[in-house]
Amino acid sequence: DTEVTQTPKHLVMGMTNKKSLKCEQHMGHRAMYWYKQKAKKPPELMFVYSYEKLSINESVPSRFSPECPNSSLLNLHLHALQPEDSALYLCASSSNYGYTFGSGTRLTVV
Amino acid sequence: TQLLEQSPQFLSIQEGENLTVYCNSSSVFSSLQWYRQEPGEGPVLLVTVVTGGEVKKLKRLTFQFGDARKDSSLHITAAQPGDTGLYLCAGEHSGTYKYIFGTGTRLKVLA
Numbered sequence A: 001d002t003e004v005t006q007t008p009k010h011l012v013m014g015m016t017n018k019k020s021l022k023c024e025q026h027m028g029h030r031a032m033y034w035y036k037q038k039a040k041k042p043p044e045l046m047f048v049y050s051y052e053k054l055s056i057n058e059s060v061p062s063r064f065s066p067e068c069p070n071s072s073l074l075n076l077h078l079h080a081l082q083p084e085d086s087a088l089y090l091c092a093s094s095s096n097y098g099y100t101f102g103s104g105t106r107l108t109v110v
Numbered sequence B: 001t002q003l004l005e006q007s008p009q010f011l012s013i014q015e016g017e018n019l020t021v022y023c024n025s026s027s028v029f030s031s032l033q034w035y036r037q038e039p040g041e042g043p044v045l046l047v048t049v050v051t052g053g054e055v056k057k058l059k060r061l062t063f064q065f066g067d068a069r070k071d072s073s074l075h076i077t078a079a080q081p082g083d084t085g086l087y088l089c090a091g092e093h094s095g096t097y098k099y100i101f102g103t104g105t106r107l108k109v110l111a
Helices: none
Strands: A005-006 A010-013 A019-027 A031-037 A042-049 A051-055 A062-070 A075-080 A087-095 A098-101 A105-108 B005-007 B010-014 B019-024 B031-037 B044-049 B055-058 B060-064 B072-077 B085-092 B099-100 B107-111
Touching: A010 A019, A019 A031, A019 A087, A031 A062, A031 A075, A042 A062, A042 A075, A042 B055, A042 B099, A051 A062, A075 B019, A098 B031, A098 B044, B005 B072, B010 B019, B019 B085, B019 B107, B031 B072, B044 B055, B044 B060, B072 B085
Parallel strands: A010 A105, B010 B107
Antiparallel strands: A005 A019, A019 A075, A031 A042, A031 A087, A042 A051, A062 A075, A087 A098, A087 A105, B005 B019, B019 B072, B031 B044, B031 B085, B055 B060, B060 B072, B085 B099, B085 B107
8 A cells, every 4th residue: 555545535614613634544654744735835844743743843723733543544633723724735654765645635614 | 944946936838848947945955855746636756866966767857966965956858748737846854854845836738
């Protein structure tokens, strides 16, 4: 298995909702990431997990809460988001040779 | 914040033409990757370069890592419409697990 699987593919949520994004990989990669990508912009790093521990938080607002239940899974819990948080959220895992990205979750906050 | 500047930002060319995309930084990277991203999808890894001066070829794509490991280039020969997409370079500082993405080059190849 050489893929990173993200669910759901699309998500529309209200500003008072709580939702979660899920990411799964079975390549044995020990580093996993959440990126946020706005239209026509490069991905921006949000969080890095290394060996299931949060190693980097790029000053992300607390309405985004990451979780790494085990070495294959990465979640991003969302609560009280704002319309400007609408974006493509990308999960990735990495080996020594680069990232493998998922297809992303297209999030719209209304 | 270390920046990776890509140029050009946008490029629209005819099928069959050659092109070069540049990725420049003032920082030294332990490795540098190139990705291509299509709309609504995640970036797909094309190549990783790790040694200064390294050249790698992937069919019609040629990647070069600068001698000082601060810059890189991607050359496409005889571009095809299927090459259309957003090209991103990404560099890692040694041991950080943190890849910084370049500003991106949006390529459109017209048939």
